[in-house]
Amino acid sequence: MPTTAEAKKKFFSRLKNSPQSEAVEMSFIDHLEALRWHLVRCVLVWMLFFIAIFVKVDWVFDNIIYAPAKSSFVTYGWFCDLSHFLRLGESLCMPAVEIPLQGNTISGPFMSALSIAMVGAVVVAFPYLFWELWRFIKPALSPKEIRYSRGSxxxxxxxxxxxxxxxxxxxxxxxxxxxxxxxxxxxxAYKYMPTLTDYIDTIT
Structure with a gap:
């Protein structure tokens, strides 16, 4: 039976390099083992970004998520300036809009914060997640295919x-x-009051 130190060393070794990194013939089980460690690393990196975003979720919501619903959003100013530059008057200026949000469940704000952190972590970690996918499929490619996919x-x-x-x-x-x-x-007769969940689902 391996000691605790040996088990830890093996675990962190697997985190750094999957079995598939070696250019050897692998069985189906070996491929599953390699995939498992790629997924483990992806989940760990995603969790790091998830925690970071969740800690700052108030700032993320105020300055990123809710920003497009404010009349002061930068895009509105860009299009209005473009309209004036092209001498089109106010034709490209969008009317000011403020979207008040309401919640109808006691857990709404917390669940919305989790949703923001989960989706945000996927977006921020995307290059790493794709890199792990690339590492998994790379051994199956020929040298010519690897050369053509350089920079992918x-x-x-x-x-x-x-x-x-x-x-x-x-x-x-x-x-x-x-x-x-x-x-x-x-x-x-119909007055719509959007909920926080509805707004977040729309933007994400």
Missing amino acids: IYWVSLCFFTGAAFGYFLLAPFTFNFLANFSLGTTG
Whole structure:
């Protein structure tokens, strides 16, 4: 039976390098073992970012999550300045919108904080998570395929963050501006008060 010190040494060795890192023929069970350690490292890194975001969740909510719902959001100013620069008057200026949020469950704020931290951790840790995926599939590729896929982590991460920025700075403010100013009926019988959960689900 291995001693405690040997077990710890083996555990941290597995965290650093999976069995698949060796260029040898592996059985199906060996592949599962390698995948398991890739997943363990992914979960550990994700948990670190999750804890960091959860500790600062108030700042994240005020300055990132809720920002597109404020009339002072930077995108509104950009489009208004662009409209004036192109001599289009106020045609590209979106009307000011403030979205008051309400909660209808006692656990709503806490569950929303968990949701923000979980999704935020995936976004921030994405390059590392993709790198672990790349490490898992790399031994199965030929030297030619590896050569052609060089830099894939950088480009995939760049595309991911570009898409996230596009959704955050363009789609989110347009979506909230449209939905906040959309009304159903003319009698005012229907009044919509969005919940915190509804808002977070929309932006994430």
